[in-house]
Amino acid sequence: MDIKKAGVVGAGMMGAEIALCFARAGIETVLSDTSKEIAEKGKEKQAAVLDKSIKKGKIDEAAKAAALEKVTPTGDLSDMADCDFIIEAVLENLEIKQGIYKQLDRICKESTIIASNTSSISITKLASAVSESRRGKFIGTHFNSPASVMKLVEIIPALLTDDETVDITKELLLYIEKEPVKVKDVVGFGLNRLFHCFYLEACRLVEEGVCTPEDVDKICKYGLGHPMGIFALLDITGHDLNQSVDQILFEGYGERFRPSPVIQRLVDSGRLGRKSGAGFYNYEK
DSSP: OOOOEEEEEOOSHHHHHHHHHHHHTTOEEEEEOSSHHHHHHHHHHHHHHHHHHHHTTSSOHHHHHHHHHTEEEESOGGGGTTOSEEEEOOOSOHHHHHHHHHHHHHHSOTTOEEEEOOSSSOHHHHHTTSOGGGGGGEEEEEEOSSTTTOOEEEEEEOTTOOHHHHHHHHHHHHHTTOEEEEOOSOTTTTHHHHHHHHHHHHHHHHHTTSOOHHHHHHIIIIISOOSSOHHHHHHHHOHHHHHHHHHHHHHHHOGGGOOOHHHHHHHHTTOOBGGGTBSSSBOOO
């Protein structure tokens, strides 16, 4: 496998868990954010994820230590200069993302592949931020949340992404024990178009008083065989993110993706999910 050192930009829960996937596979990984302190908090999140695996008997303390040893937190993007593969996992904001790519384009070696974990923005549009010589090495890698557990990763080539980049990306994802699926560069890709159709209908059930969120989640788990309920999952992803993706899908496809007023009310009240202590469920206890 050609990738010896990986980087992840963004040390929130998604970025921290993506970096953990590399580290658990034995790959040296740089985890960066706007400050080293924030990046170190991302590493603390990784430790918490590993602690849960220890409690479940899936790994031991030695495996936890080995994984965390592979992660280097930093507040300086230049520490990624020698990375072979870098994934951006920051807010769904075009300007912020493209600003990061421009910096990485100047800093990184010519062979470095730059990827985005965007859930909805055009990969081709994102790739326009890097120099023409690097656009063949720009690609989308959309991980499914929670990234440390879920197997699916969508591979999304941009218009100018070369075949070698697609092949290397697929090889890397298989190496870290993910299931890559290649999809076309369209708004929302494949996963989010399906996911948001499903969850918007779940919100309608609550809005119309057909079911409570708790009962909808029971339907998901005990009727559809999902590992967790849709509203519990939405609380994990964060309702500010859910709302922003809804808006992008609505702009791309129209009425079938009209944002849910249920999600709007949660965002307006500051109930963003687990990260704020409350969403559909209360986590403050």
